[in-house]
Amino acid sequence: MIPFELTILGSGSAKPTLRRKASAQILARGNSYFLIDCAEGTQLQLSALKISPVRISHIFISHLHGDHYFGLIGLINTLHLIGRTMPLHIFGPAQLSEIMYLQLEASETKLRYPLFFHDLQADSKNCILENDQIEVFSFPVLHRIPTWGFLFNEKIPKRNIKNEFIEVFHPDLNEIHAIKNGSDFIDKFGITHDNYEITYQHDCRSYAYCTDTAYFEDLIGYIKNVKVLYHEATFMANQTERAVATFHSTTLQAAEIAYKANVGKLIIGHFSSRYPTTESLLDEAKTIFSNTIAAEDGMKITL
Amino acid sequence: MIPFELTILGSGSAKPTLRRKASAQILARGNSYFLIDCAEGTQLQLSALKISPVRISHIFISHLHGDHYFGLIGLINTLHLIGRTMPLHIFGPAQLSEIMYLQLEASETKLRYPLFFHDLQADSKNCILENDQIEVFSFPVLHRIPTWGFLFNEKIPKRNIKNEFIEVFHPDLNEIHAIKNGSDFIDKFGITHDNYEITYQHDCRSYAYCTDTAYFEDLIGYIKNVKVLYHEATFMANQTERAVATFHSTTLQAAEIAYKANVGKLIIGHFSSRYPTTESLLDEAKTIFSNTIAAEDGMKITL
Numbered sequence: 001m002i003p004f005e006l007t008i009l010g011s012g013s014a015k016p017t018l019r020r021k022a023s024a025q026i027l028a029r030g031n032s033y034f035l036i037d038c039a040e041g042t043q044l045q046l047s048a049l050k051i052s053p054v055r056i057s058h059i060f061i062s063h064l065h066g067d068h069y070f071g072l073i074g075l076i077n078t079l080h081l082i083g084r085t086m087p088l089h090i091f092g093p094a095q096l097s098e099i100m101y102l103q104l105e106a107s108e109t110k111l112r113y114p115l116f117f118h119d120l121q122a123d124s125k126n127c128i129l130e131n132d133q134i135e136v137f138s139f140p141v142l143h144r145i146p147t148w149g150f151l152f153n154e155k156i157p158k159r160n161i162k163n164e165f166i167e168v169f170h171p172d173l174n175e176i177h178a179i180k181n182g183s184d185f186i187d188k189f190g191i192t193h194d195n196y197e198i199t200y201q202h203d204c205r206s207y208a209y210c211t212d213t214a215y216f217e218d219l220i221g222y223i224k225n226v227k228v229l230y231h232e233a234t235f236m237a238n239q240t241e242r243a244v245a246t247f248h249s250t251t252l253q254a255a256e257i258a259y260k261a262n263v264g265k266l267i268i269g270h271f272s273s274r275y276p277t278t279e280s281l282l283d284e285a286k287t288i289f290s291n292t293i294a295a296e297d298g299m300k301i302t303l
Numbered sequence: 304m305i306p307f308e309l310t311i312l313g314s315g316s317a318k319p320t321l322r323r324k325a326s327a328q329i330l331a332r333g334n335s336y337f338l339i340d341c342a343e344g345t346q347l348q349l350s351a352l353k354i355s356p357v358r359i360s361h362i363f364i365s366h367l368h369g370d371h372y373f374g375l376i377g378l379i380n381t382l383h384l385i386g387r388t389m390p391l392h393i394f395g396p397a398q399l400s401e402i403m404y405l406q407l408e409a410s411e412t413k414l415r416y417p418l419f420f421h422d423l424q425a426d427s428k429n430c431i432l433e434n435d436q437i438e439v440f441s442f443p444v445l446h447r448i449p450t451w452g453f454l455f456n457e458k459i460p461k462r463n464i465k466n467e468f469i470e471v472f473h474p475d476l477n478e479i480h481a482i483k484n485g486s487d488f489i490d491k492f493g494i495t496h497d498n499y500e501i502t503y504q505h506d507c508r509s510y511a512y513c514t515d516t517a518y519f520e521d522l523i524g525y526i527k528n529v530k531v532l533y534h535e536a537t538f539m540a541n542q543t544e545r546a547v548a549t550f551h552s553t554t555l556q557a558a559e560i561a562y563k564a565n566v567g568k569l570i571i572g573h574f575s576s577r578y579p580t581t582e583s584l585l586d587e588a589k590t591i592f593s594n595t596i597a598a599e600d601g602m603k604i605t606l
Contacts, residue, residue, distance in 0.1 A: 015381040018350050040377040041344050047321050064409040066380045070373075074343040077369045078318040095409045102405060106367040106398045108448050145411050 002030040002133075004154070004205050004303040006228070009045040011269040011295035013212075013234050013248075014067055016041055021297055022067035023270060025230070026051055027152060027207060029134060035059045035075075036150060036209050042071035043078050049298060054084055058129065060136070061092030062211065063147035069096065073103050080111050087114040091128055091138065093146055094119040120148050125222050139222040141213035143247045149210040151223055159199035169193075203227075205303045208263075211270045214244065215253035220261045228303055229263040230295070232270035237284055239272075251281050255288035269295030305333040305436075307457070307508050307606040309531070312348040314572040314598035316515075316537050316551075317370055319344055324600055325370035326573060328533070329354055330455060330510060332437060338362045338378075339453060339512050345374035346381050352601060357387055361432065363439070364395030365514065366450035372399070376406050383414050390417040394431055394441065396449055397422040423451050428525050442525040444516035446550045452513040454526055462502035472496075506530075508606045511566075514573045517547065518556035523564045531606055532566040533598070535573035540587055542575075554584050558591035572598030 005028050010021030022039030026046075033055040035042070046053050053075060061069045069092070079088065090096065097117035104111065118128060120138050129136040137151040158180045161171070169187055171179065179185055185193045208223040211232035223229060233255075234248035243250045249257075251268060258266035266289050268281060275281060278294035285292040293301075308331050313324030325342030329349075336358040338345070349356050356378060364372050372395070382391065393399065400420035407414065421431060423441050432439040440454040461483045464474070472490055474482065482488055488496045511526040514535035526532060536558075537551035546553045552560075554571060561569035569592050571584060578584060581597035588595040596604075 014384050016347055016377075018347060040374065041347060044319055044321060044344060064406075066377055066406070066410060070377045070380075071343065074319075074369055074373045077373075081317050093409075095405075099402075099405055099409060102398075102402055103367075103369070106396075106402060106448075107369060145409075 001202055004029045006207060006230075006267075006301045006303060007049060007051065008267075008269065008295045008297060008299045008301075009042055009049070010037075010039050011271060011297055011299075012067075013232075013270045013272055015273070016067070017273055019276075020271065020273070021045055022070075023062075023211065024071065025209070026056075028055075029152075029154070031055070032134070033057060034136075034152070037062055037068040037211075038070075038072040038075055039067050040070040040074075043075045045297070053079060054082065054086070057086065057089065058136075059088065059090045059092075060138075060150050060209075061090065061096055062141075062149070062209070063143060063145055064093050064095060064099075065145065065212065068212075072096075073100055076100060076104070076111070076115065077107075077109065079113065080109060084113040087116060089116045089118060089129075091118045091120060091136075093148075122146055122148075125151075137222075139219075141210055141219065142216035143212045143214065147212055149208060149213070149219065149222065151209075151226065152207045154204040154206065156204055157202060159195070159201045161199050165193070165198040207303055210257070212248060214247040215249050215257070217257075217260070219257050223261050223263065225262050227264040228267065228301065229258055229261065229265070230267045230269060231257055233268035233281055233285060234270050234272050236275070236281055251284040252288055255285040255292060258289040258292070264291070265301075266292040267295050267301065268292060271295075304505055307332045309510060309533075309570075309604045309606060310352060310354065311570075311572065311598045311600060311602045311604075312345055312352070313340075313342050314574060314600055314602075315370075316535075316573045316575055318576065319370070320576055322579075323574065323576070324348055325373075326365075326514065327374065328512070329359075331358075332455075332457070334358070335437070336360060337439075337455070340365055340371040340514075341373075341375040341378055342370050343373040343377075346378045348600070356382060357385065357389070360389065360392065361439075362391065362393045362395075363441075363453050363512075364393065364399055365444075365452070365512070366446060366448055367396050367398060367402075368448065368515065371515075375399075376403055379403060379407070379414070379418065380410075380412065382416065383412060387416045390419060392419045392421060392432075394421045394423060394439075396451075425449055425451075428454075440525075442522075444513055444522065445519035446515045446517065450515055452511060452516070452522065452525065454512075454529065455510045457507040457509065459507055460505060462498070462504050464502055468496070468501040510606055513560070515551060517550040518552050518560070520560075520563070522560050526564050526566065528565050530567040531570065531604065532561055532564065532568070533570045533572060534560055536571035536584055536588060537573050537575050539578070539584055554587040555591055558588040558595060561592040561595070567594070568604075569595040570598050570604065571595060574598075
């Protein structure tokens, strides 16, 4: 299977600290590198983790609070300085391009690579990127300013023919092609072998990113059955009032979304700097959804 | 004497690296904290060096290349988040306020503290800040886009009365006041003691910051006799052509400005990331101006 891996670059909220940087992640599938959010210092986190920023083809910015995008202009600039020529696509709130271009104009920078901005639409779940390998969707979450979550779905690959079928029936190339495209197989005795009996399929892997958001039940439909969910848990449950007031979530609320959406694994993150360690946050989330882990900067998760 | 100290937060150029951050410095005189330039990651450098950003009252931004200001919006935002109420004054190119306000509006941030922008004027040397302790001047340097240098002069303090005079003549409070304000003293025999004979004065300390700039002889007049000069030396002398093309300086050019301006000490910095160490850069500069040091991140220099 093609490697599919998430790297947490920053798992803190509001302001970066020496212990925990603000939001940024790399989602890498084979040679496709996606950057999700880009807080101040993201380019140095990439350096520290030996991930070349040149590999990033698409960037997804959830919203325009600084702890999710203040590192973007620096990354755009550095890619220019190190001689990138490959196009860069950025998906984000409509005002993002204005903010970036204003700064590029102020420095009289003519980028050496094509830069494309794609404005996110606030209405509902939308497919914003699709190729033969993957589909990416954006959907609104519930925060103080317009904010989006993202869902990355591997496309259903063609089915593979089971080895034991090949050993017994020796299909020729035309027959193999037909079976991989879904045809049943009729053997020399005239017996029909159902396609689903003679083929198998790898599981499709998927990842969803939901931060910053208050508890928001619409998410359950948007991310139903996703394999891995990153959901913010800025606060512990005894700060529910503060979570509501600031449009953030608690550990229990993140876990409840994970449970109701039937996800495979939950990663909680975007922790308030008031929590020096994540043990208590994790314990609380696990009371509702046991397959939960707490994000740490530099952590890698295989999907 | 009131402590007067420079702390280098970043001494590299163009893009931040793990070894050397981009331009930012703290100039602290007593309780006055001035931040000069503010590259991406400056707030974390302040944390690492245990300097509270709340103490900063004035920020000076030399120009709108990203390696001199991409950390400013994050610092402004963090000061808001940690509850600053004291006003913050920012001196910089005219477009800086537009760039900052656009980002504050996008995040719907209403700052909890008053923020004042002061546009720098490109014509000549201007006094941009003055109180009873210090004067700050801006002056144009020579770069690809409008760029300013800064000069910080301690004000000439009132003269102090020599101890030996007090021991012999026992002046009363009125007489002390008059002498400190420059009066001569007439003793009981009618003999006049010249004010300059009976008083002394601390040296005035001063600091000048010149980066980014090509070799520019106008600087000599602007910073004549300054005690400590920070002048960029992005390149070694064998890259003079490249320095000219990019409006930067070499080690020899920085040292020549220091020599011709009769400065006390030269700090070279803003090094290209092509130089893993500064020994060769320093050796070269010292051939022209021996009292030269090379900036390192975290270095403190007593003025």
